[in-house]
Amino acid sequence: MKLTIVLIAASLALPLPVIAQPYPVKAVRFIMPHVAGGPHDTVARGMAQAFSQTFGQPFVVESRPGGDGIVGLSACASAAPDGYSLCLGYGSPFTLNPLLYAKLPYDTMRDFAPIMHLGFLYSAVIAHPTVPSASLRELIEHSKSRPKTITWGTFGPGSITNLYVEWMNRTLNAGFYSVAYKSAIPAATAVMGGEIQIAVLTVGVAAQQVKAGKIKALAVIGGDKRSGFMPNLPTMRESGVDLTLTNWWGLFGRAGTPPDVLQRLHAETKKLIDDAKFVETFFARQGFEFGDPVGGSPEQFAAFLRADGETNARTLKITGVRLDQ
Incomplete structure (x- = not known):
């Protein structure tokens, strides 16, 4: 009997296993390296509203413009990799700035986890x-x-x-x-x-x-196909300019964010992209258009980023443009 009591007491003294709390348990930031107002801001706020309802916690849009997107991406890159600071970013800061500036306070390939490509703004x-x-x-x-x-x-x-x-x-x-x-x-x-x-x-x-x-x-x-808004307007390539630099929009997490959090964010974002009413209200009316790899996997988005960077590198080699920070 005494032995049983001792064993029970000893077991109670052991540390309890840590049970992971469901994500999120507090407010989440959407850091946007763009000015408030305009099409990017409208999409960001639409997603924040939808995610706040889905996740049961507030998603807040935080505009961090300036420095060709460097200010906003620096804030994203310095955030904790816990899923509570997400980045809604566009093309230039991710795939053009690393080629333009000798030094940046972030590394786009090292510091960010692509979640989903959200569209092209032609x-x-x-x-x-x-x-x-x-x-x-x-x-x-x-x-x-x-x-x-x-x-x-x-x-x-x-x-x-x-x-x-x-x-x-x-x-x-x-x-x-x-x-x-x-x-x-x-x-x-x-x-x-x-x-x-x-x-x-x-x-x-x-x-x-x-x-x-x-x-x-x-x-x-911005693309090899004509826009649905002006279908009679020829593309740059059709006009004799064989160059495509795209203006795109995407969702990123901080590198090192738990995989299950990134997977949940990807799944919920995919639901929005597949929601025709949401797309019409927050994407189409702002001028965003869809094409590969919009709505695809993080791996497809990562491959797109690499290809976009290679296109920008070829263009810069021709133009000779280079900026010092």
């Missing part, structure tokens, strides 16, 4: 109605005859828009003059006001402005 080359070109091909030829007189609004030296301009100037002997703006909206506004002649604007918004007669569209940027 853009249109837009022009002021008075520009005497009906197509991008005609515009390029026109710029050759009048070098540095056709102004093209870009988003700074390291932006995809500026890389297009530099690539056309060097490869096709075009004569465009780049004028830097903070984002697409100020550049497009400058085109509509006659301050500059050319810029880039998301296809969904551009279609509305074309219909209103404020601008004309010359080509689709």
